[in-house]
Amino acid sequence: MTDTVYHDGISDISLVIPLLPDMNLKSSSPRATFQEQVLEALGRDICSGKIRPGQLLPPEPELCSRFGFSRIVIREAIKSLAAKGLIEVTRRVGTLVLEPTRWNLFDPDIIGWRAQSAVFDPTLSRDLMEIRRIIEPAAVRMTALRASDEDRRNLRSAYMAMARAVAGKGDYVKADLSFHTIILSACGNQFVRQMQDAMAALLRVNFDVITTKPGGPAHSLPLHEALCEAIERGDADAAEQAALILIAGAEEDLRELVPARATGPRNGAPDTMPVLA
Secondary structure, eight states, X not given: OOOOOOOSOOSOGGGXXXXXXXXXXXXXXXXXXXXXXXXXXXXXXXHHTSSOTTOBOOOHHHHHHHHTOOHXXXXXXXXXXXXXXXXXXXXXXXXXXXXXXXXXXXXXXXXXXXXXXXXXXXXXXXXXXXXXXXXXXXXXXXXHHHOOHHHXXXXXXXXXXXXXXXXXXXXXXXXXXXXXXXXXXXXXXXXXXXXXXXXHHHHXXXXXXXXXXXXXXXXXXXXXXXXXXXXXXXXXXXXXHHHHHHHHHHHHHHHHHSOSSOOOOXXXXXXXXXXXX
């Protein structure tokens, strides 16, 4: 692997992103490291289209001034962005923002940054539901057949946490994510298990929107119970059908809650879907 080179200037100044004075690092987790704060800020800018594909990040000294952190912090953040496929650092050109086709779209950070953008993306919404239809029905079938007693107890516990949240005693989205993550883990497929973090991020996008519907969690609760009971019985057919009903309901809710009119990308940026939570 070649050493990462950080540019100090380029010949085509029109391609350089100017400093963005409205940067707000306070949205980062209070426990985030300096490097994580810079990573999140630049990642959001790229995924929202504020910094567009084909443009260059400012030189390292400008980034240090902008964020108030050392060169080491900035370099570590740049390395992380490069590892996610968002940028490419070269000696001659500088730090270039790459096209979305080069991004690691299964990276949980990228999923979150795209979802939190204010730009509407019907394609992200559509692809989210398609990946659920591709993976979840098959995963619940396998879980119904392969889940251990402990897996089934954990799934029931997650469902009960959802029920408590509907009654106003907990975080529904957190419990819902736990429920679906347990299913993915218990299916027994190493590749599906490896996708857990990405799937959890994708599901959070879905759930954050759906739970804004009045009565949405209460309506979906019996559907989750039907899925839980089918897995507990080891009934693969019933589990698959319950999952398909859940996904169909989620699709209907998304059509209702997400604006039907696509605004398209801003300034050539990738489309993104708002999270309404």
